[in-house]
Amino acid sequence: MEAEQVHATLLDRKGSGREMTWPEVEAWHPGQGVLWLHFDRAEEAVVQWIRTDSGLAQIVVEALLARPMRPRTLRVDDGLFLALCGVDPKHKSRREDRVSIRVWVEENRVISTGKRRLLAEEDLIARLENGCGPRGAAALVVSLADLLVLRMSDRAEEFEEGVDDLEDQLLERGGEGLGVNLVQFRKRTIALRRYLCLQREVLSRMQQESMPWFDKESHALLGDVNERLQRNIDDIDTVRERAAIAQEELLSRxxxxxxxxxxxxxxxxxxxxxxxxxxxxxxxxxxxxxxxxxxxxxxxxxxxxxxxxxxxxxxxxxxxxx
Incomplete structure (x- = not known):
C-alpha cells in the first residue's frame, strides 16, 4: 500500500510514537504497542484491505467506508466505532470547512478513515513525536476528540468576532447591504451548532460505554472535553441570539x-x-x-x-x- 493512502503510527504506551512502513504494519503484533492506522477511504486499495484483510466485522467495515454519515457511536463486542466531525481551516470547502473522521477503537489497535489528514491528527502525531502523547488506544481517541473540539472552539471565537463586526456595521452604516450577510451568518451558526450537538451526543455515549480498555484517566479527560464542547454550544447559542437581534433591528430600521x-x-x-x-x-x-x-x-x-x-x-x- 502506498504512503499517501495510509499513515501508520506505533504507540509505545509511554507517550511516544513512531511512523511505520506497510511491511512493519503487516508484521505488527499487540506486544509491540498500540497501532494507529489512518486511511484515505477514497482509495481502492484501502477499501479492499479494510474489507478483506482488516479482520473487522461487516457492520464496522461499512461504517468506516460510508461516505455521508452523521456523528454516531456504535459498540461491537469489545470495540467502539465513532463518527466524529470537526473543522479544518487548512482545507476550505463550501460547507464551512467541516470535516469528518470515522474511528474504530480496540484495546491495541485504532483504525481511522477520512478524506485527508486533519490538523487535529497532525497535532496528535507531533505530540507523540515529542514524547507527550497518549499512552493507549483510549487516550488516543480521547485526545483526538479533544483536539477536534479545540479547533471548534477557535471557530466559535471567530463567530463571536463576526457578530461583533456585523453589529458595528449596523450601528455605523445603518445596516446598508447587511441583510444578506446576516442571513448567511445565521445559516453558518445554525449548521455548526447542529454538528456540535451531534458531537456532544457521540462523546456522551462514549463516556457511558464501559469498555474494558477504557481507563479512568481517559474517562476523566473525556468529561472535560464534553464540558468544553458544551461551552462552545452555549457560545454559539449566544452568537445566534445576537445575530437574530441584529436582524430584527435591521428589519425595524x-x-x-x-x-x-x-x-x-x-x-x-x-x-x-x-x-x-x-x-x-x-x-x-x-x-x-x-x-x-x-x-x-x-x-x-x-x-x-x-x-x-x-x-x-x-x-x-x-x-x-x-
Missing amino acids: NSDQLNSRMYVLSVVAAIFLPLGFLTSLFGINVGGIPWEESAGGFIAFCVLLVVALAGQLVFFHWKKWL
Missing part, C-alpha cells in the same frame, strides 16, 4: 424608513389634493367660471391657491401632522 417615506408621500398627497380639486374645477369648459372675462383672473386664482396651501399647512401644524 427598514420598516421605520418605509413608514417615514410613506408618511411624506401621504402628506404631499393631502396637500395637493384640494389644490388639484380647485384647478380641475376651474379648468372645466362651461360658462359661469369666476373671473373668466377678468384680466386679473389668473392672478386672483393663484392667490387663492396660495391661501389654500397656507391654510392647509397651518391646519396640519395645529394637528401635529408636520
Whole structure:
C-alpha cells in the first residue's frame, strides 16, 4: 500500500510514537504497542484491505467506508466505532470547512478513515513525536476528540468576532447591504451548532460505554472535553441570539424608513389634493367660471391657491401632522 493512502503510527504506551512502513504494519503484533492506522477511504486499495484483510466485522467495515454519515457511536463486542466531525481551516470547502473522521477503537489497535489528514491528527502525531502523547488506544481517541473540539472552539471565537463586526456595521452604516450577510451568518451558526450537538451526543455515549480498555484517566479527560464542547454550544447559542437581534433591528430600521417615506408621500398627497380639486374645477369648459372675462383672473386664482396651501399647512401644524 502506498504512503499517501495510509499513515501508520506505533504507540509505545509511554507517550511516544513512531511512523511505520506497510511491511512493519503487516508484521505488527499487540506486544509491540498500540497501532494507529489512518486511511484515505477514497482509495481502492484501502477499501479492499479494510474489507478483506482488516479482520473487522461487516457492520464496522461499512461504517468506516460510508461516505455521508452523521456523528454516531456504535459498540461491537469489545470495540467502539465513532463518527466524529470537526473543522479544518487548512482545507476550505463550501460547507464551512467541516470535516469528518470515522474511528474504530480496540484495546491495541485504532483504525481511522477520512478524506485527508486533519490538523487535529497532525497535532496528535507531533505530540507523540515529542514524547507527550497518549499512552493507549483510549487516550488516543480521547485526545483526538479533544483536539477536534479545540479547533471548534477557535471557530466559535471567530463567530463571536463576526457578530461583533456585523453589529458595528449596523450601528455605523445603518445596516446598508447587511441583510444578506446576516442571513448567511445565521445559516453558518445554525449548521455548526447542529454538528456540535451531534458531537456532544457521540462523546456522551462514549463516556457511558464501559469498555474494558477504557481507563479512568481517559474517562476523566473525556468529561472535560464534553464540558468544553458544551461551552462552545452555549457560545454559539449566544452568537445566534445576537445575530437574530441584529436582524430584527435591521428589519425595524427598514420598516421605520418605509413608514417615514410613506408618511411624506401621504402628506404631499393631502396637500395637493384640494389644490388639484380647485384647478380641475376651474379648468372645466362651461360658462359661469369666476373671473373668466377678468384680466386679473389668473392672478386672483393663484392667490387663492396660495391661501389654500397656507391654510392647509397651518391646519396640519395645529394637528401635529408636520
